[in-house]
Amino acid sequence: MDRITDKIANLARALKKDVDPNGEYIDYKTLRKQYEAQANEEIAQLQQRSKKARVEAIHGRSDLNPKWTFANLVEDSDDVIEAVSIAQSFIAAHDDPAWRQSGSHMMIFYGDYGRGKSHIAGAIAHQLIEQYEISVLYRQLSTLLEMRNFSFDFSATDNASQRYREINQELLDVDLLILDEVCVNESALKKNAQSWFGNLLRQRLVNKKNCILITNHNLAELENALGRYCFESIKEYDTYKVRFQGPSRRGGLTIEQEDMQGSVAQPRYQPNQVR
Numbered sequence: 001m002d003r004i005t006d007k008i009a010n011l012a013r014a015l016k017k018d019v020d021p022n023g024e025y026i027d028y029k030t031l032r033k034q035y036e037a038q039a040n041e042e043i044a045q046l047q048q049r050s051k052k053a054r055v056e057a058i059h060g061r062s063d064l065n066p067k068w069t070f071a072n073l074v075e076d077s078d079d080v081i082e083a084v085s086i087a088q089s090f091i092a093a094h095d096d097p098a099w100r101q102s103g104s105h106m107m108i109f110y111g112d113y114g115r116g117k118s119h120i121a122g123a124i125a126h127q128l129i130e131q132y133e134i135s136v137l138y139r140q141l142s143t144l145l146e147m148r149n150f151s152f153d154f155s156a157t158d159n160a161s162q163r164y165r166e167i168n169q170e171l172l173d174v175d176l177l178i179l180d181e182v183c184v185n186e187s188a189l190k191k192n193a194q195s196w197f198g199n200l201l202r203q204r205l206v207n208k209k210n211c212i213l214i215t216n217h218n219l220a221e222l223e224n225a226l227g228r229y230c231f232e233s234i235k236e237y238d239t240y241k242v243r244f245q246g247p248s249r250r251g252g253l254t255i256e257q258e259d260m261q262g263s264v265a266q267p268r269y270q271p272n273q274v275r
Contacts (some may be wrong), residue, residue: 011035022038058129062136068122073248080116083109083242087124090240094132104205106237107212110219114248121178121212128176137174140181142173145193172203175210182215183225191227198230205236 007028015035062159075081090107090115093099107124109117121138128134147164171177183189204211213234215222219241223231 015039030055038055054133054219055129058135059126062125063128063138064125064136065118065121068119070123071128073116073119075125077246079111079243079245080120083116083120083244086242087120091124091127092104094134101208102238104208104237105210105240106234107240107242108219108222109214109242109244110217110222111143111244111247112246113216114250115244116245116249117214117244118180121214123182124212125178132228135173135175137170137180138178138180139171140184141179141197142181142184143194144179145189146209148193148196154165168200171200172207172209176212177204177209178212178214180214182213183217183222184215186225188225188231189227194227194230197226198233201230201233202236211237 011028011031012035019261039228070084073080075084086107090105093105107121109121111117125134125136125138129136144167146165201211226234
């Protein structure tokens with residue numbers, strides 16, 4: 001019959017642990033607890049590495065600007081401070097499974113250029129990815145409409161139709177869809193574009209998928225630009241409307257005043273703080 005020390009050694013070898021023949025005797029229960037604790041720690045580390053890989057994959061597919069984070073945002077005006085507060089409430093609501101299953105939610109960021117709309121939307125997305133592994137897709141609506149038009153060229157040899165179908169499916173499946181520059185430079189979308197966009201929003205609504213729309217129009221102008229069918233789709237969502245005001249926070253190209261000798265300094269570029 002094997003001695004207890006032999007049994008312990010056999011258990012250690014089975015778990016691929018070192019066996020010390022001269023070591024101090026440790027009873028079976030204590031040794032097993034040590035090995036279980038070590039195994040649990042290794043599982044936790046594996047889970048952390050797996051989550052990190054999943055989060056990195058989501059970030060890679062999202063097409064988000066990596067600089068769009070709350071840490072990089074300058075909260076120097078009332079509208080931005082209020083927008084960040086609403087954004088944080090939207091993120092915190094994801095802790096509640098009932099809220100996530102209650103329906104589709106939409107945030108509409110509207111107002112002047114350069115006030116941080118895209119930046120805050122991106123910051124929301126980054127935090128949702130990190131905390132909840134929410135899948136995100138950031139796209140400009142005008143780019144999608146151009147791709148849609150190109151997909152109708154059946155004589156093309158660049159697989160535009162297939163690529164568009166793949167992207168369209170991504171638009172339907174992703175947990176959070178961020179559409180920027182909605183109706184930019186457009187007083188009204190064409191009827192076929194209105195129908196396509198309205199159907200996209202309705203399908204996402206049925207599947208309980210969330211959206212963020214970013215536009216430079218006010219709400220009345222946005223309704224006219226999107227058309228009634230499309231705007232009625234938006235009304236079906238649980239909607240948060242966030243208005244941005246004030247002058248642009250973006251820097252620009254400026255020309256220095258002439259120096260005392262009459263020469264003009266070269267233009268100086270001032271980098272953006274937010275988008």
